[in-house]
């Protein structure tokens with residue numbers, strides 16, 4: 710289930726695709742942080758799609774369908790939960806994989822993924838080359854960053870048991886968000902490479918709203934976006 714897939718065309722293999730980058734956030738505060746970091750960078754569109762994989766997929770699909778050939782890369786970006794010992798609050802995670810972690814069936818013996826059910830794949834295509842370039846640019850800027858699987862969930866994890874089960878199911882899981890799989894599937898269906906960036910606001914585990922550091926995560930997202938200018942600009 711956690712196998713890395715890179716079915717999308719390689720970086721530079723733009724074919725008929727245009728030169729712009731599409732960044733999809735869930736909420737306005739994430740968009741604003743990214744725009745502050747990007748400054749007056751041309752060639753990048755940042756949109757707010759709403760919370761959850763369905764809204765993310767619908768808005769991404771609409772943006773790509775509305776301007777066929779306009780985009781060469783799509784990034785799902787926002788704040789997220791970090792898995793213990795992988796991603797601390799205020800750090801950044803770049804996707805090596807994007808996994809729909811709760812897409813499947815519950816059985817008396819545990820969770821079965823759609824892969825195990827034979828209904829497709831819970832892993833959306835991630836561009837390994839784009840992910841590497843994003844990771845390296847953020848690292849070069851001196852920001853704390855790791856590359857790892859990012860889980861997409863419809864219900865944010867809220868207990869130690871669920872966090873442990875997820876970490877077991879997705880070896881090396883680094884972050885959790887609610888939109889990446891939707892964005893990546895919409896991009897994949899249009900043949901546009903995609904990846905995900907999460908700035909960590911909270912630990913994945915027992916719900917503790919008072920411990921969330923949304924301001925720190927938004928500052929990290931802004932700093933990462935500044936570092937990514939050189940990657941995105943033609």
Ligand SMILES: O=C(O)c1cccc(C(=O)CC[C@H]2O[C@@H](n3cnc4c(=O)[nH]cnc43)[C@H](O)[C@@H]2O)c1
Nearest residue numbers: 735760788789790865866885886887888913916918
């Ligand atoms: O009030 C709560 O307990 C609560 C729990 C989980 C998520 C929320 C949100 O309002 C955040 C939704 C928004 O932020 C991303 N996000 C941030 N941290 C996590 C997480 O640990 N697990 C899943 N998603 C997270 C998410 O992508 C949404 O866009 C409130």
